[in-house]
Amino acid sequence: MSDAPSHEAGSWILPKWMKCPQDLVGGVALMLVALFALWALSDLQGMRGFSFGAGTAPRMFAVLLLVLGAGIALSGILSEGAHLQKMHWRGPLFVVAAILFFALAIRPLGVVVTAFVSFMIAAMGSEETRWREAAIVGACLTLGCAILFPYVLGLPMPMFPRFLNQ
Amino acid sequence: MDLFANLAHGFVVALSPINLLMCLIGALVGTLVGVLPGIGTIATVAMLLPITFGLPPVGALIMLAGIYYGAQYGGSTTSILVNIPGEATSVVTAIDGHQMARQGRAGPALAIAAIGSFFAGCVATVLIAVLGAPLTKLALAFGPAEYFSLMVLGLIFAVVLAKGSVLKAIAMIVFGLLLSMVGSDIETGASRMAFNIPELADGLGFATVAMGVFGFAEIIRNLDAGAEMSRDLVQQKITGLMPTRKDLIDSAPAILRGTVLGSILGILPGGGATIASFGAYTLEKKLARNPSRFGRGAIEGVAGPESANNAAAQTSFIPLLTLGIPPNAVMALMVGAMTIHGIVPGPQVMQKQPELVWGMIASMWIGNLMLIIINLPLVGIWVRLLRVPYRLMFPSIVIFCAIGIYSVNNAPVDVILAGVFGLVGYWLIKHDFEPAPLLLGMVLGPLMEENLRRALLISRGDWSVFLTRPLSAVLLAVAAALLVLTVLPALRSKRDEVFTESES
Numbered sequence: 001m002s003d004a005p006s007h008e009a010g011s012w013i014l015p016k017w018m019k020c021p022q023d024l025v026g027g028v029a030l031m032l033v034a035l036f037a038l039w040a041l042s043d044l045q046g047m048r049g050f051s052f053g054a055g056t057a058p059r060m061f062a063v064l065l066l067v068l069g070a071g072i073a074l075s076g077i078l079s080e081g082a083h084l085q086k087m088h089w090r091g092p093l094f095v096v097a098a099i100l101f102f103a104l105a106i107r108p109l110g111v112v113v114t115a116f117v118s119f120m121i122a123a124m125g126s127e128e129t130r131w132r133e134a135a136i137v138g139a140c141l142t143l144g145c146a147i148l149f150p151y152v153l154g155l156p157m158p159m160f161p162r163f164l165n166q
Numbered sequence: 167m168d169l170f171a172n173l174a175h176g177f178v179v180a181l182s183p184i185n186l187l188m189c190l191i192g193a194l195v196g197t198l199v200g201v202l203p204g205i206g207t208i209a210t211v212a213m214l215l216p217i218t219f220g221l222p223p224v225g226a227l228i229m230l231a232g233i234y235y236g237a238q239y240g241g242s243t244t245s246i247l248v249n250i251p252g253e254a255t256s257v258v259t260a261i262d263g264h265q266m267a268r269q270g271r272a273g274p275a276l277a278i279a280a281i282g283s284f285f286a287g288c289v290a291t292v293l294i295a296v297l298g299a300p301l302t303k304l305a306l307a308f309g310p311a312e313y314f315s316l317m318v319l320g321l322i323f324a325v326v327l328a329k330g331s332v333l334k335a336i337a338m339i340v341f342g343l344l345l346s347m348v349g350s351d352i353e354t355g356a357s358r359m360a361f362n363i364p365e366l367a368d369g370l371g372f373a374t375v376a377m378g379v380f381g382f383a384e385i386i387r388n389l390d391a392g393a394e395m396s397r398d399l400v401q402q403k404i405t406g407l408m409p410t411r412k413d414l415i416d417s418a419p420a421i422l423r424g425t426v427l428g429s430i431l432g433i434l435p436g437g438g439a440t441i442a443s444f445g446a447y448t449l450e451k452k453l454a455r456n457p458s459r460f461g462r463g464a465i466e467g468v469a470g471p472e473s474a475n476n477a478a479a480q481t482s483f484i485p486l487l488t489l490g491i492p493p494n495a496v497m498a499l500m501v502g503a504m505t506i507h508g509i510v511p512g513p514q515v516m517q518k519q520p521e522l523v524w525g526m527i528a529s530m531w532i533g534n535l536m537l538i539i540i541n542l543p544l545v546g547i548w549v550r551l552l553r554v555p556y557r558l559m560f561p562s563i564v565i566f567c568a569i570g571i572y573s574v575n576n577a578p579v580d581v582i583l584a585g586v587f588g589l590v591g592y593w594l595i596k597h598d599f600e601p602a603p604l605l606l607g608m609v610l611g612p613l614m615e616e617n618l619r620r621a622l623l624i625s626r627g628d629w630s631v632f633l634t635r636p637l638s639a640v641l642l643a644v645a646a647a648l649l650v651l652t653v654l655p656a657l658r659s660k661r662d663e664v665f666t667e668s669e670s
């Protein structure tokens with residue numbers, strides 16, 4: 001479970017004045033989020049006399065985030081700290097792909113097909129997956145979910161692909 | 167007396183067969199999911215939130231509370247048996263608990279954890295009952311200015327107690343506040359940062375973000391380490407569950423101290439179970455005659471933190487039930503659950519729906535009793551569960567979470583959003599930002615905006631209202647003092663010491 005900061009990763013491309021690239025990158029990213037929010041909020045009304053407009057509070061928070069992001073970025077330049085940790089692509093890619101597939105397929109294809117296919121996509125996120133084993137567990141899980149959610153818990157959701165019901 | 171009448175009323179509600187069943191299911195399911203490594207309490211509660219939708223409000227809350235302390239209990243089981251803390255709260259339990267298990271004393275370690283938790287739970291239940299009514303009265307004296315200042319204090323507490331950089335923790339809170347602003351403005355109805363996406367008009371769902379940042383992000387991060395995490399599973403059969411007389415004598419004072427410390431830290435906003443268990447471990451180590459025993463299987467090192475985290479887990483309901491302010495991320499989820507059932511947490515709940523509040527309080531006590539009775543014989547099953555390889559577990563969790571999120575609103579967009587927040591959460595973890603303060607900020611955001619607005623409207627735009635009203639001034643002064651103390655370097659180094667000890 002431990003994320004030992006990998007010192008090799010990326011350190012060779014970074015100039016020396018960046019003492020803590022992790023904080024610098026983190027701070028700059030937060031500043032970008034804040035700037036984006038300020039842009040998105042720009043058409044909202046501000047203070048009217050002493051009463052708040054729709055944009056007042058969010059703008060306050062966004063400015064605060066901008067300042068804090070700048071502070072973190074600055075501390076990343078000034079003080080020693082951790083290097084960037086290596087980001088992996090396989091886990092995030094397949095897990096997110098499974099989630100996306102689920103979101104897009106649940107309405108047209110129903111629980112049974114969607115849950116099983118998403119399971120198999122997610123399983124690709126690890127190198128250690130054994131296909132036959134994963135398929136068996138996926139099938140059992142699908143069955144369990146198909147009974148648990150619509151019947152036991154009474155949550156309405158389509159079971160089978162739409163084209164089969166017609 | 168009022169107090170006993172209330173408690174008795176609560177027990178009548180909680181002891182009804184249907185609520186007993188809810189409590190049992192909640193505690194069992196909570197333990198089950200809590201045992202699975204890689205899913206913390208917050209993710210557990212978020213994930214299981216949908217299964218309470220079809221229930222009546224009282225039953226639903228009783229079940230959720232059961233899931234909460236069940237998860238906590240499950241977390242300590244894994245940290246003792248496999249040295250994988252299921253939750254942040256049981257990180258310190260793993261230090262001595264797992265050593266005990268290696269010495270073949272897993273049984274007594276588990277039993278002491280359960281007994282300590284049960285004792286702490288009893289004390290905390292009484293405390294909630296005693297403090298509930300007076301605090302509710304106090305809450306009625308609170309105006310918008312006081313509410314705002316109290317929330318500032320709570321957020322500062324969360325910062326002070328978070329581990330790592332203060333600046334980063336504050337930034338996470340503000341990020342959460344900003345996220346909470348997405349959606350329609352309550353007063354003017356203007357759409358804010360919703361980009362014409364209809365599903366965003368209602369704001370970002372709290373459960374959605376929680377599931378993304380805590381559920382999906384954790385899974386993705388665990389995959390980094392290789393699906394096969396080092397599992398130092400204690401293989402030998404667990405014999406002799408009951409602790410010896412010496413164990414009991416050794417751990418009794420630790421349980422008592424842990425309970426007191428945990429109860430206090432739980433009530434404080436921003437506190438909660440995690441800091442309580444760390445605090446209790448440090449306290450036990452400081453008080454011990456022979457501190458070198460710690461880390462080598464000292465039973466006090468299990469008893470203290472486990473009692474403390476359970477006491478804190480329960481007393482953190484106090485600010486929620488009396489003031490309507492969630493002191494930590496799990497309580498924030500509880501607010502979400504209450505809102506779904508049409509209950510607005512706060513002082514009026516105690517008066518308008520006494521059966522709900524007291525029923526839940528009584529059910530906590532019953533739930534703890536159930537946990538102690540059910541779980542000790544079930545330890546074998548929990549251990550077997552741990553042998554399920556992660557490569558099969560993580561896709562199952564992904565699917566279960568996805569169905570759960572979808573069923574909240576029947577909205578596929580929510581599932582996509584949770585996925586996005588999973589990536590955000592992964593990025594945050596990789597850059598050493600803690601996601602818990604973000605969640606707290608997100609819950610308190612709308613409350614803060616509303617009270618700030620109202621306070622300034624009442625004072626006709628005069629910002630000094632926060633300092634001229636005595637109660638509000640005191641709260642802000644405490645918050646400022648806390649922040650100054652934390653930033654002071656001398657105290658900083660001490661604070662780090664507390665946390666690094668646990669990681670050694």
